[in-house]
Amino acid sequence: MVMDMVEVSTQDTTVMAAPMxxxxxxxxxxxxxxxxxxxxxxxxxxxxxxxxxxxxxxxxxxxxxxxxxxxxxxxxxxxxxxxxxxxxxxxxxxxxxxxxxxxxxxxxxxxxxxxxxxxxxxxxxxxxxxxxxxxxxxxxxxxxxxxxxxxxxxxxxxxxxxxxxxxxxxxxxxxxxxxxxxxxxxxxxxxxxxxxxxxxxxxxxxxxxxxxxxxxxxxxxxxxxxxxxxIKNRTAARKIRCITTTPASRIWEMASVVDVQVADGATFVTAGNVEAVLRTMLALDDELSGLEVVAPGLEDAFLALTQG
Amino acid sequence: MATTTVTYSVSPLRRTFGEMVGIYAKETKYEFLKLIRTKTFSLSVIGFPVMFYIFFGLANRGNTMGNGQVAAKYLLASYCSFGMIGAALFGIGVGLASERAQGWLELKRSSPMPSMANLVAKCITAQAFGVIIISILAALAIGFGGVHLSLVEFAMLIGMALAGTVPFAAMGLLIALVVPAAATSGVVNLIYLPMSFMSGLWIPIQFLPGIFKPVAPYLPAYHLAQLLETVFGYQERTISTAGHWAGLGGFMLLMLGASWAVFHRTEQDS
The missing domain is CATH 3.40.50.300 (P-loop containing nucleotide triphosphate hydrolases)
Known part of the structure; x- marks a missing residue:
């Protein structure tokens, strides 16, 4: 059966739009x-x-x-x-x-x-x-x-x-x-x-x-x-920066991890339960160094600096 | 408060004949522009047959080959075949394989492009390159090779180019589907060059060492070349014209059938 496409107003909460x-x-x-x-x-x-x-x-x-x-x-x-x-x-x-x-x-x-x-x-x-x-x-x-x-x-x-x-x-x-x-x-x-x-x-x-x-x-x-x-509340908005040999794929397996990036030799991990993730990472890698725990928003700061 | 649920439906895609022709024409135009601007393709696909024809065809100006065949005219048909096959195998085999590997084909498939448009455009483009190659070689033959070519003969060569490209386009398709993109160029050369030699495209078949002669009837390039020689009445008398057409047609069906089978198997795995 062929019907015409129905316009959906997203503001109108009484209209239950079927998923597209x-x-x-x-x-x-x-x-x-x-x-x-x-x-x-x-x-x-x-x-x-x-x-x-x-x-x-x-x-x-x-x-x-x-x-x-x-x-x-x-x-x-x-x-x-x-x-x-x-x-x-x-x-x-x-x-x-x-x-x-x-x-x-x-x-x-x-x-x-x-x-x-x-x-x-x-x-x-x-x-x-x-x-x-x-x-x-x-x-x-x-x-x-x-x-x-x-x-x-x-x-x-x-x-x-x-x-x-x-x-x-x-x-x-x-x-x-x-x-x-x-x-x-x-x-x-x-x-x-x-x-x-x-x-x-x-x-x-x-x-x-x-x-x-x-x-x-x-x-x-x-x-x-x-x-x-x-998502950010769940992650408590905290980020770990460190130098570690533990591969990103292994860190992704840890509970509460929502983001892992590796850049310039450093590993950046965003996670809800930063303490638990850190304990696991320290246990996995004795050599872990350069550790910082920061709130996100670094990218914005970086952009402001580079554009200034 | 009443709650209505909005559902969606899709009206079937209907295109007029004119719209379809428009899409195919545009696809072909850009495929041709893409290849003619790709110097590594256009210079080698057009340049090699031209260079070979100058070395072997024009160098034999005035020579005849025993039973009254004018060498420069005989070799015109040979190198026309050689050029057309190259345009089809490189344009489609190598071109399609790299577009597939780079994800470009997948992006096109996610658009409403008619599913055959890309392939048909590539085939027509190969035919267009065939026409260009034949025109250049014919001009060289008439201008510098002392060859007399009637308008009818030229038209028949062009007609043969249009028909003869299709089986090799099908072969290019199969190569693009089977061979990894990085290897297609090498594989095409490994098929194209020996096949051309053994089919008598470089040296007339009667002058080839005897061991190659029984192989030729199994090679599609041999049938194409012989069909082009029939335009001048220069073909070998061992196989009829209908036999050559049947050889090429059978080869094309084999290539298309194999491509279809491979395509469906990869579809199921995707």
Missing amino acids: AVLENVTKKYGAITALDGLSLALRPGEIVALLGPNGAGKSTAVRLLLGLSTPTHGTARIFGNDPRVAATRTRIGAMLQVAAVPKTLKVGEHIDLFRSYYPKPLSVAEIVRIAQLEGLENRLFQALSGGQKQRLLFGLAICGDPEIVFLDEPTVGLDIEARRGLWEQIRSLAARGKTVLMTTHYLEEADALAHRIVVINKGRIVSEGTPRE
């Missing part, structure tokens, strides 16, 4: 590897949901299932109440995936022109260029773009069709802080236009800055779920 996209008790196995293990997730209209977790947590797998690029081993994936593999659902979604390279010898404007042609009601070129901040780059070959500009083009391609749902898989990976902040502005502008966004990230700061709801996953299961405030 759903993963229901989904398990996904690749051979012996279980990427998702009974994961359930629902996207409500107009919300930005961040899937937060380390590499290999199953974030990209969840996105691929909702895009119909792969099928669940058990459970169901639905988008607009349909199987995501139905071609018609793809006219109403946009995706920014982790693409290693885009054809290098096409120009920005040509990539946009081609992607627009796939959609029944695309945004105008001028609008795409404006939203993705690609002004003045239309005639530049992809190979001549900077890392941030490349990500902006991929973002532009994701919004070409004026989608209702936008999937962003690690949209800011590999970008410096300023380029990342720029992309954040664009993601916020999507929400302002009433779009539903599912983004994956392994930065707590990013999820905190953008999402209405954060779903922390690890090893294919949901570890924690809530608003950024709830």
